[in-house]
Amino acid sequence: MGELEMVVDILTLFPEMFAGPFDASIIKRAREKGLVEINLINIRDFSWNKHRTVDDTPYGGGVGMVMAAGPLFEAMDWIRTRRGDPGRIILLCPAGRLFNQEVAAELAREKHLVLICGHYEGIDERVAEHLVTDEISIGDYVLTGGELPAMVVVDAVCRLIPGVLGESASAQEESFADGLLEYPHYTRPREYRGYRVPEVLLSGHHEKIRLWRRRQSLLRTLASRPDLLARASLTEEDRKILTSVLEELKS
Numbered sequence: 073m074g075e076l077e078m079v080v081d082i083l084t085l086f087p088e089m090f091a092g093p094f095d096a097s098i099i100k101r102a103r104e105k106g107l108v109e110i111n112l113i114n115i116r117d118f119s120w121n122k123h124r125t126v127d128d129t130p131y132g133g134g135v136g137m138v139m140a141a142g143p144l145f146e147a148m149d150w151i152r153t154r155r156g157d158p159g160r161i162i163l164l165c166p167a168g169r170l171f172n173q174e175v176a177a178e179l180a181r182e183k184h185l186v187l188i189c190g191h192y193e194g195i196d197e198r199v200a201e202h203l204v205t206d207e208i209s210i211g212d213y214v215l216t217g218g219e220l221p222a223m224v225v226v227d228a229v230c231r232l233i234p235g236v237l238g239e240s241a242s243a244q245e246e247s248f249a250d251g252l253l254e255y256p257h258y259t260r261p262r263e264y265r266g267y268r269v270p271e272v273l274l275s276g277h278h279e280k281i282r283l284w285r286r287r288q289s290l291l292r293t294l295a296s297r298p299d300l301l302a303r304a305s306l307t308e309e310d311r312k313i314l315t316s317v318l319e320e321l322k323s
């Protein structure tokens with residue numbers, strides 16, 4: 073068993089939604105290795121009545137129901153008594169900070185995360201104002217709840233935890249830590265329906281292959297995500313490659 077690197081407590085009304093993604097592949101292996109502990113906590117267990125109610129009608133009128141603050145505050149009290157203060161208490165919501173690799177890396181440095189998955193028309197504002205430390209959005213679209221965003225965050229964060237990906241993949245991760253898009257990947261056969269693998273990848277010339285891959289990453293990033301290129305940590309070699317690419321485009 074590895075050393076426990078991170079505990080993630082997820083407050084949700086639908087713990088059953090997490091069964092698939094967290095019981096397969098990388099997240100499953102990280103849990104089995106003891107690197108990550110993921111606890112699904114049903115918000116209804118902290119309801120104020122025997123009907124396990126967790127929502128109520130909105131003050132000021134309007135359609136729909138609002139998720140009440142009480143059960144969430146009570147659940148946080150319970151978490152604190154069992155494990156102390158979490159590093160982050162994250163509310164998944166469209167208004168939050170846009171989640172990206174940089175945010176994932178920041179969260180991966182924490183030892184204990186709490187993710188709050190909302191539902192209904194929204195959550196009583198006192199949760200955002202007085203309970204959470206961070207609000208995070210996975211993108212500018214409205215989902216039915218916070219569960220899918222929580223899965224995205226857990227997946228992206230857990231894969232950055234030392235030991236989760238294993239040596240080779242984590243080494244590759246380093247090569248993309250500079251924010252460029254990945255180079256194209258190929259595997260057998262060498263030719264499939266007339267589509268051939270680039271010759272350089274069959275050459276066994278490691279330096280040429282490294283250069284080809286780096287050039288492909290730069291080209292792809294320039295073409296598809298120039299915004300990433302502007303923020304990427306480029307080497308002098310990268311700049312030379314980009315200069316030659318731009319000169320080729322001009323000719």
Ligand SMILES: CN1CCN(C(=O)c2nonc2N)CC1
Pocket residue numbers: 164165166189190191192193194195208209210211212213214215216217218221
């Ligand atoms: C109450 N519930 C509304 C829908 N929701 C999101 O659309 C969302 N969360 O994180 N990124 C997003 N986009 C989560 C919270």
